[in-house]
Amino acid sequence: MKYEFSGKLKIASIAATVIGLVLILVSFFIYGDNITRVWANLLVTSFFFTGVAVAGIFFVAVNLVGEGGWYTVFKRIPEAMSTFLPFGMFFLLIVVVAGMLGAHDIYKWMNPEIVAQDELIQGKSGYLNNTFFLIRFAFYAAIWIGFAFMLRKMSLRDDMLGTYEHYIKSRNRAATFLVLFAVTSSTSAWDFIMSVDVHWFSTLFGWYTFAGYFVSAIAIMLVIVLHLKRNGFMPTVNMSHIQDLGKFLFAFSIFWTYLYFSQFLLIWYADMPEEIVYYIERYDTSYRPWVLVMVVLNLVLPLLVLMTRDSKRNATTLTIISLLVVAGHYMDLFQMVMPGAVGEKWGWSFPEIGALLFFAGLFTFVVLNTLTKAAVEPAKGTFLEESKHHAI
């Protein structure tokens, strides 16, 4: 059965995209004196949804390599999420190129005048320079987009073949992706996000960033699965699948907190000037309430609500918590970028709402549109029977 992208939802996603785009364009005029704020919002949202999309392939690849069977009946959803990659990376590229052309100063190291007076940045210029940055960008795009489409294509072919040999072939490709992603997940986080606070550094940063978009991807996957199930497109997805996805949301929310807190605690404890400045900019400024709300959404809420079995089997509870967790991780990325990009000159207005609406609308449209292209439920597969009878 193919998914039918219903009129209401389709119109809503297109409307969000258009309104978002208008708001962004309007913001460019309104915030002419703080244009960086508009661009920084585009960075936050485009990186966020690119991360969610790449986490979609990551989820599929890990299950392929780990011989996971349970996810088979809903594998089309993470696969569809990964098809947003070209869009996300396109806008990410625009933000980067605009920075190189001097349209904004999110990345201080792109500005030759600043670099000329800054010894610390000069020391990093072997890594942080326009050419090498674009080469790395091309590398990420080639690997992520390439594997996203390759793995999806192989998975669709599995509907006709369903052989063990085909599974082994897909598994080997997935393993190759995981090796490359092990490196690019960290380096991309340094490139796009950590280099905003160009003086600051943290070895954990890559894994922490990854954990954030991985949790968001689980939450979004859950919302889409629940939506499709409610509308009768996924009869073989049962409550055990849903509960297991809820467990993932619970567990990885704690995992994200573990990384966030590890980074914070070690820097706070050692209190070295070159490191602690990062948290001073976030806790001793107007960002403090934002950060505290973010931690409540990303830890306290999923921890308390998803603890019980019943809540992980209740579609309404799961949908609300998932959306709140997604909001929490957007807020996390926001506080990772904004203090370094615009300092205290941040706000919550047209640029923020515009960027969020635009990307949320576009993501919804692209992903749900991909789901109409092929049968939502696989016809064949090595572990399909296991997945259909998944019961915990």
Place this chain on the structure above:
Amino acid sequence: MHGESQYRVPLIRGDKTYHQITEDICAPIEGRAGKLWYLAFTVSAVAALWGVGCISYLLGTGVGVWGLNRTVNWAWDITNFVWWVGIGHAGTLISAVLLLFRQRWRMAVNRSAEAMTIFAVVCAGMFPLIHMGRLWVGYWTLPLPNQFGSLWVNFNSPLLWDVFAISTYFSVSLGFWYTGLIPDFATVRDRQVIPWMKKIYQITSFGWSGTAKQWQRFEEVSLVLAGMSTPLVLSVHTIVSFDFATSVIPGWHTTIFPPYFVAGAIFSGFAMVLTLLLIMRKVLKLEDYITVGHVESMNKIIIVTGSIVGVAYITELFVAYYSGVQYEQYAFLNRATGPLAWSYWIMMGCNVISPQVFWIKKLRTNLTFTFFMSLVVNVGMWFERFVIIVTSLHRDYLPSSWTMFYPTWVDVGVYVGTMGIFFTLFLLFSRTFPVIAMAELKSILKISGEGWKKRQKEHEHEHDHH
């Protein structure tokens, strides 16, 4: 879930019955030990005694008998401590995390991995105690009122968090392990013919009679303990990493330490599980239960965790460059090219490069090669801690105090001694405990047993024809 894909390799070889499983697993307890066991036991016990001697000498004389000096004031003691704690991570990972991920292959290895965990933590815990010099006031590490003669502990210190983390880990692991043992002890008791041994197993099985109510409570307790163990897998080595990372010493203070230490701990834990199980399955004739499939799964975990550790090493190197902090940069330059560079390259070779050969299926299913690799990883992980600890200390901020570290015979003796204690305990375990969780294993016989899978396939074929 019932019925698994025919593509999955059977986890129990041959066409076993429930009774056959009981017979096979109880055999080592009921039979007599072979010569090899006595030989191994003698060697281990002698090493353990030698260790006790060295510790007595250390306590009688003082830590000056170690190779420590004013610059390198932490070396083999803490290296061994971290090494043993790390090894103790596989048991909980197998019993809690792999349980959550429904990895059925864990059922053949969890019992002995948990036993290994407990023995490893015992060995680890000795080091902080003997380093304090006065064993009889070891309880001063706990927050006790000053009237006890102790001083109120420093809650800001990660060393105190270690006391909490490791004692919690030890008690929960022990509780989890013992809970699982109760029904199996009852099975051993029911089969035992020697009266005094029957009496012992009667006591240890807590009068288990296998009623439905008991099984229900057993399941509930297991679930609660598994839930408690899961965060412990992460917390223990995280806090061990804090011992270093909260400091301001270049090479120690880095934020990636917590997850990277956890990955390294699981890496070394699985290597030790492989070292022990590859011998055990042969000696106790458990080849049908601990199969090549099990070994392959563990080798896959070795590749994953080894690669995570590798990514962390590279990240540290890169960020040392990227940070622009000259002390940080020198710490890594010194590791790779300084007087202790040989230890750095042993670490890199054993932990990052060599496990990559497991990408080749032929090698990760070769038992002799796996055994060799498990030793390589154990060596590599010992050197990792040595590199982190000693190379960061021996050339500190003040070049006038730069020095080298050389271990003394007491350093070596205490280390060898803990290995003796570890193997002695494990050898005793292997003769008196059911080394595989019988009751748990029986629950997967009809899903993953070779004979049952074959019948299921035939049944499916018949089904297709009609």
